[in-house]
Amino acid sequence: MDIDSRSAELASNLARVRSSITDACVSSGRPADAVSLIVVTKTWPASDVKRLADLGVTDVAENRDQEAAAKVAACAGIAIRWHFVGQLQTNKCHSVVRYSRVIHSVDRSKLVTALSRAAAAESAELVTCLVQVNLDGRDSAVSGPAGRGGVDIPAAPGLADQIAGSKGLTLGGVMGVAPIGGDMARAFDQLVQVSMAIRRDHPAACMVSAGMSSDFAVAIAAGATHVRMGTAVLGHRPHLR
Numbered sequence: 001m002d003i004d005s006r007s008a009e010l011a012s013n014l015a016r017v018r019s020s021i022t023d024a025c026v027s028s029g030r031p032a033d034a035v036s037l038i039v040v041t042k043t044w045p046a047s048d049v050k051r052l053a054d055l056g057v058t059d060v061a062e063n064r065d066q067e068a069a070a071k072v073a074a075c076a077g078i079a080i081r082w083h084f085v086g087q088l089q090t091n092k093c094h095s096v097v098r099y100s101r102v103i104h105s106v107d108r109s110k111l112v113t114a115l116s117r118a119a120a121a122e123s124a125e126l127v128t129c130l131v132q133v134n135l136d137g138r139d140s141a142v143s144g145p146a147g148r149g150g151v152d153i154p155a156a157p158g159l160a161d162q163i164a165g166s167k168g169l170t171l172g173g174v175m176g177v178a179p180i181g182g183d184m185a186r187a188f189d190q191l192v193q194v195s196m197a198i199r200r201d202h203p204a205a206c207m208v209s210a211g212m213s214s215d216f217a218v219a220i221a222a223g224a225t226h227v228r229m230g231t232a233v234l235g236h237r238p239h240l241r
């Protein structure tokens with residue numbers, strides 16, 4: 001596919017996605033601009049990020065440090081806010097805080113400690129962190145590393161407190177991934193409940209990052225403020241991730 005037809009494809013996908021987001025906002029009685037789009041560019045080249053930026057996209061997300069760091073370097077000079085949405089190991093924190101403005105996948109105390117240390121050393125600005133909440137309805141100790149990540153619901157407010165009290169970090173809110181084959185509406189409702197509980201002590205932490213290409217309308221109906229969409233904008237990913 002040549003450059004121009006890829007741009008045209010992205011433009012038409014984006015227009016469709018943006019109008020679906022607006023429709024979902026309106027049909028759930030929310031303002032048309034209540035939800036921000038974050039385009040998940042994992043597996044797609046830096047050239048696509050440049051095309052997206054030309055089409056008015058301001059926020060993109062990646063899920064692997066190695067891939068992300070290379071792409072960020074290739075996109076130097078382009079006005080894009082980078083988000084990190086993947087499971088994160090403590091030894092990657094120094095790299096990730098160099099380019100990420102928002103980290104959506106903060107799910108354990110040790111990671112907060114490592115991110116705080118890294119952000120204080122590497123980042124001029126505070127790094128916004130979201131508490132990733134496990135919505136599988138199973139204890140993460142049981143679902144284990146095969147699960148989709150996230151802190152169990154009862155522990156989420158404590159993790160939020162830790163982020164809010166950590167040097168170099170600021171608490172942005174919560175993030176969740178609906179369980180495959182589960183009750184999506186119930187999962188997103190639970191995430192919004194957790195968000196409300198956290199906002200009692202941290203009123204500014206109002207981001208609710210929820211919804212992907214297949215379930216964004218359900219997430220918006222539940223109260224998502226940020227949707228993370230890859231496939232609907234860029235097409236089916238070249239390899240499974």
Ligand SMILES: *Cc1c(COP(=O)(O)O)cnc(C)c1O
Binds near residue numbers: 063085212232
């Ligand atoms: C890949 C990914 C997305 C986007 O998924 P699509 O189904 O392609 O929209 C959203 N959130 C996370 C955490 C992801 O890893």
